[in-house]
Amino acid sequence: MKFTWHKFFTLLTNIDRRWIYLLMAVVVVLPLFFSFSVKVKPAKTVNMLYDFIENLEPGNTILIGFDYSPDSLAELNPMGKAVVYHAFKRGIRVMGIALAWPSAAGLGLDVIQSQAFKINLEIMDEKLKELDALDEIVKYKADKEITDEEVHFRIVKLAMGIFERNQSDLDLFPELMEILRATGAADEFEPFKADMILSGVDYTYFGYKPGYVSIMLGMGKDMVETLTTDYRGSPLIRYEMFNSNTNKIKNYEDVSLVVDLAAGGSVGAWVVYVNTKFGRPVAAGVTAVMAADYYPFIQSGQLIGLLNGMRGAADYETLNMRHFPDTARPGKGLGGMASQTWAHLMILIFIILGNVGYFVTKKGGEA
């Protein structure tokens, strides 16, 4: 059978779409396995947000709106983690709230707690290595058949529980807690307290609060009165962040920046009510689908920075790695960039093939 371009493109245009799905899956998966690295040059709008946070003073506070649901987790969680990591490394306090989506309640908590935990592990690193050699800890690891990494996780969790006076954390690993108390190791945690990232002191997560705009406006007057409790139902007034004599947070006047991580129209509400009414700086991290809508707000200065989808997260992770080369590691943003590049190349090839095929088959059909 003689090869003609017409036949070739007719075959291509009639191909079962499931082959294309399969090809796309292969193109996305392969770079994940072979660790292809892609160099990322952070976008200007990401640098703007990074520089803004970099220029804040330790002890300042940022408020993060977690306005997305689990279906946007792949894009927005990595950027949330990168921003929170940066803030904690700079000694900036973080507050988190979910206003638009009830299903964001757990996502925001995971973002903030995971980064607090990561930094506490870094802070206690030397002490944890020292404890690894303790006979009781060696025996505990052997009995429970757990790795060094797992026991470090448990010790830091207990240390945080001691300082946060969180009994439910202390009850998680009672045998290990007993060992730490009996050996006196628990008393040796005290010097780390000042540097550790602790709930109520360095961060507060409010969870989901129904009311949306009314809550947004109420926070401009009095946060404790409007929000009353954190995600666990504990009164905010008990926390140092809200009752300190020197650096307590009352309303937006005490918030240096609002960052909204959004998969819907919430950025508009933060700009309208918090930037326009209360004059506070607002930045946004949005899904790529909606990013184009928000560039005019950058140009007008209503947003001081913008993270655009997974690429925005990769940019922010890159900046974190530049500033904290010893501790910052690539997250899921940078991890997905090679797959993203190859998938885009494949789509470009398909667009070219599809258009060429259209003209070739049309010409052949007319002939």
Next chain:
Amino acid sequence: MINIIQTTIGAILTLSIFSFLYKDNPLYRIAEHLLIGISVGYIIGQQYHMGFMNYVITPIFKEGQLIYLIPSFIGLMYLGFFSQKTSWLIRFPIAISLGIGAGYGIPYTFQASIFIQLRETLTVFSEPGITGFGIFSGVLFLLGVFTAIVYFFFSWKHRGVVGIVAKVGIYFLMIGFGASFGLTVMGRISLLIGRFLFLFKDWLHIIS
């Protein structure tokens, strides 16, 4: 152990949803119904604990703040919807919500979305130390805004000069839609990457 069970359930449901790409099947439908059911249940739970308990039960019955009875009573009027005799009651909470929403929203929305945007569009050349590229961007920006507005101006027929300007406006709009579509592709692929990272990293631990 609980973590392993959780991620395995997540992985099975992810694969069930992916199976729709081959063809519709019962596994996909089970996963879809579970997603909807669990989402609604979770939302109701959140609303009950964070809304009803925090802003109705606790302040009124535990703290004795009777002022909360007024908004609670107004909110209860929504339940009038379930009977034809009392359905007129829902007009009150709707009217109050709309009134407060519009009162707060209209001035600030106009300010943020129209006045400030318009001011920044008109002062595009006033940036201190503007470069040649900045001037070029500004001209392009103004041209785009002007021609796109003309395209949406329907009082005159799009003929002659107006037609040409509107046509230029269409090209600007097309470029905007193209950028949005490109970003949409990136967004959708990000979601796919997210699921694959979950399957191969969090579930199977076969990539670092």
